[in-house]
Amino acid sequence: MKMVKTGFGCEPVVGSVSLSKKKKDYKVTNKLQEGKRPLYAITFNFIDSRYFNVFATVGGNRVTVYQCLEGGGISLLQSYVDEDKDESFYTVSWACDVDGTPFLVAGGSNGIIRVIDTGTEKIHKSFVGHGDSINEIRTQSLKPSLIVTASKDESVRLWNVDTGICILIFSGAGGHRNEVLSVDFHPSDIYRIASCGMDNTVKIWSMKEFWTYVEKSFTWTDLPSKFPTKYVQFPVFIAAVHSNYVDCNRWFGDFILSKSVDNEVVLWEPLIKEQSAGEGMVDILQKYPVPECDIWFIKFSCDFHYNSAAVGNREGKIYVWELQASPPNLIARLSHAQCRSPIRQTAMSFDGSTILTCCEDGSIWRWDVVN
Known part of the structure; x- marks a missing residue:
């Protein structure tokens, strides 16, 4: 073995x-049956071991929190209805502040990120920055005050949910050329993320040279709008594993699981050469029909x-x-x-x-x- x-x-x-x-x-x-509107996202809370059996859903302008009980039961804990009746949430993720207070972070059609404090049952912050709808939000498990968002505006953004700062924007010359549908943090390399979308590509980005800005976001005392947000224009790796829209990617150690509309999930290894960023070779390991x-x-x-x-x-x-x-x-x-x-x-x-x-x-x- x-x-x-x-x-x-x-x-x-x-x-x-x-x-x-x-x-x-x-x-x-x-x-x-939560309602008649489509439910687009459902996720357990893996951030806090006290709440591993708690999950959240989003659909329409509603965010709902439940608990899985023994014997198959499901208990309704909390429900939030957004003030914008036309909002349609597409994604939700669990996060927390530096003190460990559980947050729910949701985004969707209107491009606004809602950070909900589940302790006080109130909106903690709302982030405005994306120019179009938000397709996915993911949380950095090693630093769960950091979230990353994937948007229809062709960009990925890194945020500090504690301070409300947009730290980095992954977009530009080497960025996605259509909607970004999914994004994920590497499980152990805190500097690395992977994103994918309607341009049929998976892109791997590094935050290493910008990490001082990430650290600065935790101690920033001025207005979040005055923070020196940086653009990351070039990924370290571009993979053309699929020939159609790629709507979900997840790190699996140093490998990547990605799914397109081709009736399969693909497990592959990016063969990254640090000295030559850009499109690279991939090793297709397995396919899951x-x-x-x-x-x-x-x-x-x-x-x-x-x-x-x-x-x-x-x-x-x-x-x-x-x-x-x-x-x-x-x-x-x-x-x-x-x-x-x-x-x-x-x-x-x-x-x-x-x-x-x-x-x-x-x-x-x-x-x-x-x-």
Whole structure:
């Protein structure tokens, strides 16, 4: 068994021999109908171990917080309705301030980022900067006061949710040439992010030479608008792995999982040469087929330790793949007669025993492993 350090300790990765064909049985334990408007995002709180069973959804101008209970129950905790009735939230992420206060960060069609203090149940801050809708928000797990946003305005922005400062803008000469649909922080290299979008590319960016500005954002006392925001115009790597829109990418150690509208998720390695930035070679490691997944804005999720990934499709089915096996191992294929609407996003619990989905028809489905 080949062992490679991937950023999660020493784990078996691609190239290893799968010692067992894992299969899991899941059953539907709950279904909620949140409303009639599409739900575009659903996510567990992996930032704070006290709240690993708490999750949030967004759809229309509403952000809702729930808790997964034992035995399949789901409890409604909080709900926020945006003052803009025409807002349609597309994305939500958990974050926190430097003292550890839990925040929810949501964005969508109007391009405004809402930071909600879940302790006081009030808006902490609203960020204006993007020139168009926001397609994804992700949080830096190593510094959860930092978030990164992907926008229809062809840019990615790095923000400090504690101080309200836009620190860096990834855009310009080497930037995306169409909507940016997804973005993710590297799990262990704090300087690195990956973004992807409608220009069919995945771009890897480095913040290393701008890190002093990140540190400055925590001690800045003047108005956030006076902060010397810097443009990062050139990525360190550009990958053309897909031939169509790329709507979700996630780091898997130093590898990348990316999904296009080609009915599959691809695991690949960027072969980066530090001395020559720009378009580079990639090593395609594995492909995870997802039938009937040919519409864009369907996002997959992984459990905390990246043992498995769950991705929905336009027919309401879920495919659960084991990530630590080669060749690829389909753990489960889930379907329910009453779930026929496109699954816009899945959320896997900390240990992968619960899978949540949010659907185009406004429904939330909960699946649990059958022991």
